[in-house]
Structure formats: structure tokens, C-alpha cells
Amino acid sequence: MKQQNVHYFPGHMRKALNAIAGFVKLVDLVVIVADARAPLATQNPYLYDVIGEKKRLLVLSKSDIADPEETKKWIAYFAKEGTPTIAGDLKKGKILTLIDKTAEPLFTAKREKEARLGMKQQPLRMMVIGVPNVGKSTFINSFRGDKKAKVANKAGYTRSEQWIRVSEKYLLLDTPGILPMNYEDKRKAMTLAILGTMKEEVLPQEEIAYGLLEFLRKYYDPALNSRFGIASLEGKENDDVLLEIAKKRGLLESGVPSLSKASYLLVKEFKDGLLGPYSLEKADA
Numbered sequence: 001m002k003q004q005n006v007h008y009f010p011g012h013m014r015k016a017l018n019a020i021a022g023f024v025k026l027v028d029l030v031v032i033v034a035d036a037r038a039p040l041a042t043q044n045p046y047l048y049d050v051i052g053e054k055k056r057l058l059v060l061s062k063s064d065i066a067d068p069e070e071t072k073k074w075i076a077y078f079a080k081e082g083t084p085t086i087a088g089d090l091k092k093g094k095i096l097t098l099i100d101k102t103a104e105p106l107f108t109a110k111r112e113k114e115a116r117l118g119m120k121q122q123p124l125r126m127m128v129i130g131v132p133n134v135g136k137s138t139f140i141n142s143f144r145g146d147k148k149a150k151v152a153n154k155a156g157y158t159r160s161e162q163w164i165r166v167s168e169k170y171l172l173l174d175t176p177g178i179l180p181m182n183y184e185d186k187r188k189a190m191t192l193a194i195l196g197t198m199k200e201e202v203l204p205q206e207e208i209a210y211g212l213l214e215f216l217r218k219y220y221d222p223a224l225n226s227r228f229g230i231a232s233l234e235g236k237e238n239d240d241v242l243l244e245i246a247k248k249r250g251l252l253e254s255g256v257p258s259l260s261k262a263s264y265l266l267v268k269e270f271k272d273g274l275l276g277p278y279s280l281e282k283a284d285a
């Protein structure tokens with residue numbers, strides 16, 4: 001990783017966190033979206049300082065292409081740390097039922113307070129936060145469903161903030177809070193590169209493919225069998241595996257099998273879940 005990134009990061013991060021701190025004040029519930037396949041690397045640890053005591057819900061996205069056993073463990077792990085956690089395919093509506101269930105105690109508390117103060121019942125205000133590419137927009141879209149994006153113009157809200165009246169019950173901040181990725185840790189940076197959430201120029205494609213192959217060797221050795229007919233990686237060099245993929249898929253460069261094209265394809269198929277439902281981060285590790 002380039003040294004300059006390390007110096008550039010803190011100022012950039014502070015700015016994003018400050019902006020999010022402003023939004024957090026406006027809502028009852030902060031929904032953090034992270035990728036179920038790497039729930040630590042795809043979260044920004046500094047976010048929790050900004051959220052403070054505010055109610056939070058962690059949504060692990062892309063559980064349809066994650067290892068189901070690992071996802072179960074991660075849900076337990078985060079719940080134990082005090083963060084209610086659910087997982088799902090954000091492209092499916094079922095996630096909303098889960099949110100509804102999880103938010104129930106929040107509603108009860110809110111309604112009690114409103115009754116106590118003689119206030120009119122208000123919808124629960126929520127916002128969505130996450131690092132790039134985790135599924136924030138997908139979540140917001142599925143949450144608002146086919147309802148017209150109604151903008152609630154309320155005194156006290158910043159002009160630039162748009163609220164979507166999702167239902168009688170929910171008001172959703174239209175713009176997701178985007179947080180910078182955490183590239184400080186080398187292993188996490190590789191994880192993010194494999195998931196395709198890192199700018200391509202930061203790591204060469206071959207290096208990302210090597211990182212993925214090392215991971216597959218360790219945890220999912222037969223992963224390449226069904227798509228590439230490579231039964232096991234044992235005793236094979238990374239380049240041999242990539243060349244085999246290049247030959248099988250006819251990925252050539254100047255007439256010879258191309259390592260970089262094979263690297264690109266392997267990483268792409270992995271991150272699209274085509275090799276199988278695998279998780280890059282293990283809850284037990």
C-alpha cells in the first residue's frame with residue numbers, strides 16, 4: 001500500500017465521521033450495513049465512537065453468498081458485544097420483517113415516552129451507514145419498496161437532508177452515510193481488495209488473486225472444482241492454478257494464457273459468489 005494513503009486517511013476519515021455524527025443526532029436508530037463475508041473489514045471501527053449510546057442495528061448483507069455457518073457465528077459474536085445483528089439478502093424483502101421485529105422494543109419505548117409527554121406518535125427515524133459497496137443503496141431501495149419517495153420537510157432537519165416516509169412507522173434518511181474503508185491493517189486491505197471494494201490501482205490484480213488463493217487453500221480447498229475443474233490446490237503454485245484457469249477459459253494475451261486476465265476472472269467470480277458461499281473472515285479466528 002502506498003505510504004501517502006496512511007497520511008491522507010485520518011483527515012479524510014475525521015471529516016466523514018463528523019458529517020455522520022451530525023446525522024446520528026437526528027435519528028432514533030442507526031442501521032450499520034456490513035458484508036457478511038467479512039463483517040470486520042467492511043466496518044469502520046471508529047463509527048462506534050460516533051454512534052455512542054444511540055440505538056444501533058447491524059445488518060450483515062450478502063448472506064446469500066456467505067458461508068451460512070460463519071454468518072451464524074458472526075451474529076452471535078456481535079450480539080455478545082452489545083450490537084443487535086441480523087443477516088440477509090438485501091435484495092429480498094424478508095430483511096424488512098427482521099428489522100421490524102428487532103425495532104419493536106424501540107417502538108415500545110418511543111410510544112411510552114410520547115404518551116408520558118402527551119405527544120403525538122411519531123415515526124421511528126433511522127439512517128443507514130456503511131463503507132462503500134456493502135449494500136446501503138440496495139437496503140434503502142428495498143426498505144422504501146415501491147412507495148413514492150415522499151420527502152418529509154420538517155423544521156429542525158437540515159435542508160439538505162431528505163427523509164423518505166417508508167410507512168406509518170418509519171422515516172428513513174434518504175442519503176446513506178458513507179464511511180471510508182479501513183486500509184491500515186494489511187490483512188483487512190487484502191480482504192477488501194478480494195471483495196472488490198478497494199480501488200484497483202492500490203493492489204495489482206495478480207496479488208489480489210494470490211491472496212484469494214491462499215485463503216482458499218486454507219479454508220475451502222475444493223472451491224475451484226465446480227467452476228474450473230480444479231479438484232484441489234494442494235501441491236500447486238499459484239501461477240500454475242491461474243494458468244490452468246486461463247487455459248480453461250481461453251483467456252489469452254498475445255496468444256498465450258494470461259495470468260492477469262485469469263486473476264481478474266477468479267477474483268470477480270469469487271466476489272460475485274459464483275465459486276460458492278464463502279466467508280473471508282472467520283468468527284473463531
Ligand SMILES: Nc1nc2c(ncn2[C@@H]2O[C@H](COP(=O)(O)OP(=O)(O)OP(=O)(O)O)[C@@H](O)[C@H]2O)c(=O)[nH]1
Pocket residue numbers: 061062063064065088089090091130131132133134135136137138139178273
Ligand atoms: N448477493 C447479494 N448482493 C447484494 C446484496 N446487497 C447488495 N448487493 C450487491 O452489492 C453491490 C453494491 O450494492 P449497493 O447497494 O450499491 O452498495 P452501496 O453500499 O450503496 O455502495 P456505494 O454507494 O458505492 O457506497 C450491488 O451489485 C448489489 O446488487 C445482497 O444482500 N446479496
Ligand SMILES: [Mg+2]
Pocket residue numbers: 136137138176
Ligand atoms: Mg450507494
